[in-house]
Amino acid sequence: MKKNFSTAVYPGSFDPITLGHIDIIQRISKLFDEVIILVAHAPDKASLFTVEERIKMIQQSLKKIKNIRVDSHQGLTVEYAKKCGAKVLVRGLRAVVDFEYEASMGNINKTIDPEIETILVFASPEYYFISSRMVKDVAKNGGPLEGLVPPEVIGPLKRKWGKK
Numbered sequence: 379m380k381k382n383f384s385t386a387v388y389p390g391s392f393d394p395i396t397l398g399h400i401d402i403i404q405r406i407s408k409l410f411d412e413v414i415i416l417v418a419h420a421p422d423k424a425s426l427f428t429v430e431e432r433i434k435m436i437q438q439s440l441k442k443i444k445n446i447r448v449d450s451h452q453g454l455t456v457e458y459a460k461k462c463g464a465k466v467l468v469r470g471l472r473a474v475v476d477f478e479y480e481a482s483m484g485n486i487n488k489t490i491d492p493e494i495e496t497i498l499v500f501a502s503p504e505y506y507f508i509s510s511r512m513v514k515d516v517a518k519n520g521g522p523l524e525g526l527v528p529p530e531v532i533g534p535l536k537r538k539w540g541k542k
């Protein structure tokens with residue numbers, strides 16, 4: 379029997395979206411009919427950008443990809459996936475340090491809902507070193523952001539730190 383997964387959810391903080399995230403989204407958008415980029419709304423986690431700002435930057439950076447949708451959610455990602463009929467969660471894997479966290483998260487999600495699979499996608503070599511945290515550090519110290527984030531994110535990042 380032919381089986382396929384039509385919708386994938388790519389959850390994350392995206393505070394802000396980086397070229398590493400965009401690379402993953404471009405690649406998975408070729409594998410699924412629809413990719414939902416799910417911005418985590420975690421009031422207990424300090425973030426630089428509001429959920430609305432993060433969503434706007436994602437939408438502006440990904441205008442060319444038609445089969446994506448951006449949404450936000452507070453609570454369990456698997457509950458969100460279940461609600462919208464998605465059977466796949468996608469996460470990106472950079473260095474070994476990501477592995478332990480992603481493995482725990484994947485197994486917890488599997489325990490909550492065995493019907494939903496987590497798929498890990500390897501970061502491309504040219505982006506594996508990029509993280510939102512590092513990008514914020516570079517921006518805070520006035521460093522160059524080209525090659526780390528999409529052009530649509532450079533202005534908002536600089537403005538957060540009062541740089542022109």
Ligand code: ADP
Nearest residue numbers: 389390391392398399469470471501505506508
């Ligand atoms: P979270 O706070 O949930 O880890 P992030 O926004 O930092 O959210 O990352 C979302 C997902 O994207 C995670 O699976 C993370 O490992 C992955 N990711 C982050 N940066 C990169 C990158 N440079 N290349 C590939 N995947 C990445």
